[in-house]
């Protein structure tokens with residue numbers, strides 16, 4: 453699947469050379485652990501495979517029509533290319549070329565990190581390597597491991613794809629928008645979407661096509677109808693869809709397999725690319741594998757964003773993009789210009805985590821159980837509020853999405869009433885492109901609240917909602933009398 457094309461053999465050669473000098477990790481297994489079935493745990497593909505074969509896969513120049521003017525204008529940085537080369541030729545050649553610092557000035561002598569299962573020890577040359585510049589695409593040993601992981605976990609259809617390490621999933625979102633979106637473009641999302649996509653898009657003043665969701669996420673029939681209508685009317689068509697298929701932020705929905713297949717087919721029919729942002733993939737409480745968009749990508753239309761922020765550490769900024777090779781090469785040029793490369797030490801730690809697959813699975817499965825208990829506890833606490841604030845049980849992720857009955861706009865409720873009573877909430881506005889438009893929804897997160905605080909939090913929430921409903925009624929009466 454991860455086949456190399458363009459940018460030629462030289463690049464491959466340089467990367468291969470670098471790999472030879474990759475940091476060798478010293479791993480020690482310390483504790484016995486409950487084995488998780490790896491084949492089942494890391495399964496994000498369907499046994500029935502990928503069906504879509506009516507549409508022609510995109511290749512090479514086909515991708516040019518999706519690129520923003522900014523992305524199309526990027527050029528490789530020569531010094532970055534030389535940095536990659538230096539890792540091999542350094543021993544045999546005298547170099548006056550490198551802008552790399554000399555590792556002898558680095559003050560660190562040893563790095564040691566423990567998890568309940570493994571130990572990472574770096575010193576000497578290995579530590580120096582983990583503290584040095586690396587190629588923009590990522591730490592080569594990590595890239596190899598991630599390619600293997602993606603192939604095994606998603607089994608994507610065989611097309612030229614590759615991976616770019618990013619500085620968190622948010623950085624991946626930023627990169628995708630920079631790559632694909634022109635000012636004023638039409639962009640597909642769900643009606644309510646993660647604030648991070650809106651923050652990136654706002655300066656580009658796009659036209660947001662927000663497709664409504666039900667309990668199971670985005671409605672493919674509506675998507676088809678909206679796009680069909682735009683096409684008939686000769687309106688600008690979107691080149692990109694942003695979606696959070698598993699445990700959406702904020703609505704908590706999980707797109708079932710049949711909807712994923714329908715949406716993928718619509719991407720082929722209406723010629724758009726799918727940015728699949730999936731940081732909650734390991735927090736799927738259904739215990740049934742759901743195929744990722746990547747696993748269905750027969751035509752090279754998916755840019756997949758992975759992140760370990762929610763399940764390993766948010767501060768590590770451990771994340772990566774998997775994308776068709778022609779797009780990935782453009783993304784790498786962006787990284788060259790933007791940050792040279794994400795932090796090397798963080799990449800070495802991420803490598804350690806991913807390559808110890810059994811420990812990784814054990815940890816992730818524990819994290820899922822931890823959050824599942826909290827989800828169940830908040831669900832139990834919220835159940836008496838169903839009439840006041842209808843909600844669906846989230847089957848993945850970290851959020852409940854409540855529609856407050858009899859309240860058109862929760863803004864005042866969140867920033868006055870709730871704060872005065874010591875409760876912090878997020879209004880649904882945060883997830884609208886227009887943050888000033890009224891919104892009757894609240895997002896509740898169960899990740900950090902203590903279990904023993906849930907009942908009191910929900911009791912206070914109930915009181916606040918009742919108070920707001922009264923206030924809204926009074927206001928309506930006043931308006932009616934004045935009118």
Ligand SMILES: Cc1ncc(COP(=O)(O)O)c(C=O)c1O
Pocket residue numbers: 619620621622623646648696701729731759760761766771
């Ligand atoms: C859907 C979604 N994407 C991306 C992010 C950002 O994650 P990261 O820490 O990987 O940048 C978040 C964080 O809340 C998120 O909910």
